[in-house]
Amino acid sequence: MPNQEYSAKNIKSKKDTSVVHERHLVLKEKYLEDSTSGWITDSAEVIGINLHDPFRTSVSINNKMKVPFKIGVHNAVGGDHDFPNPGDLLCASLASCFESTIRLISNKLGIELIETKINATAQVDVRGTLMFDKSVPVEFQSMHIDALIIAKNTTEKLLHQLIEGAKRSCIVYQTIKKGTPITLKSDVKTKNNKL
Incomplete structure (x- = not known):
């Protein structure tokens, strides 16, 4: 079922054959020992x-x-x-993060992917950024993902759980969905030409 809640209890990892699981075990030990090592900067x-x-x-x-x-x-x-354009890059970030997350989870679950296609789109009314209509917010008004996952030796139920797991674990998806505060530090200078 597409709306079934994703949780580790619903899905069991194929630990003995998953390279992702092996690497995650090493990372888990590292992050449990030093939680600050889990912080990265892209x-x-x-x-x-x-x-x-x-x-x-x-x-x-x-x-x-x-x-x-x-x-x-x-x-x-x-x-x-x-x-x-930057909006294309935002869509590329969302699509690539979502697809990468599906690959990682699939590997852990022993799901053999045959084909994936993730298409991310974003819709914006540009009148806001151009200041033609002050009532229009300067932001993407909506984003959408079309996800095609074809796999063998699995069930549709497990694939729907895979999608739910990707939604929960995809950093870019969660960041866009929830929004993240942005700080700004500026250093501005002017150079005047002397005549």
């Missing part, structure tokens, strides 16, 4: 280049790996949408 950084171009930039994903990723501005707010 990161991304934009260093403005070609500042004359208001429609394109690049973000470095992960401050250690610094994987470059080109970003564009959606044509709905005046850009060319020739590269993924």
